[in-house]
Amino acid sequence: MPEVIAYARNDHLDFTIPYEWQGMRHEYRPDYLIRLHGGGGATITLILEIKGFESEQDRQKEAAARRWVSAVNHHGEFGRWAYVICKDPQGLKNNLRDVAASYSTNHKNSANG
Numbered sequence: 809m810p811e812v813i814a815y816a817r818n819d820h821l822d823f824t825i826p827y828e829w830q831g832m833r834h835e836y837r838p839d840y841l842i843r844l845h846g847g848g849g850a851t852i853t854l855i856l857e858i859k860g861f862e863s864e865q866d867r868q869k870e871a872a873a874r875r876w877v878s879a880v881n882h883h884g885e886f887g888r889w890a891y892v893i894c895k896d897p898q899g900l901k902n903n904l905r906d907v908a909a910s911y912s913t914n915h916k917n918s919a920n921g
Contacts, residue, residue: 809901809904809905810845811844811845811904811905811908812842812843812844812845812904813843813844813845813851814842814843815840815841815842815843816840816841817839817840818837818838818839818840818841821841823837823838823841824836824837825838825855825869825872825873825876826872827868827869827871827872828868828872829865829868836869836872836873838855838856838857838873838891839856839857839858840854840855840856840857840858841853841854841855841856842854842856842904844904844907844908844911845908846888846908846909846911847908847909847911850888850911851887851888852887852888852889852890852907852908852911853887853888853889853890854889854890854891854892854904854907855873855877855889855890855891855892856892856894857869857870857873857891857892857893857894858893858894858897859893859894859895860895862895870891870893873891874891876891877889877890877891888911890907890911892904892907
């Protein structure tokens with residue numbers, strides 16, 4: 809895909825997002841990190857999670873990841889980030905294109921992710 813600059817499985821990269829579950833601190837390791845071209849020269853780092861069945865703990869991980877992305881984007885010093893859960897691998901290409909397109913038009917100066 810022309811939108812994809814690079815991607816890596818988050819295996820041995822030590823990229824984690826802290827979250828709390830049942831009163832205990834845990835570390836969430838998302839599946840992939842993907843660098844995307846957005847419009848206007850924007851580059852987006854996408855945190856991608858591939859999911860089938862979803863548990864309550866998974867929902868806590870998602871909430872933590874969305875908070876993390878929002879905080880990093882608000883800070884502004886680490887580029888633009890986004891988070892996507894892909895529940896249908898057949899639709900992954902569209903998920904990636906949607907992120908690239910939305911960041912090219914809606915997130916030029918936004919802290920949302």
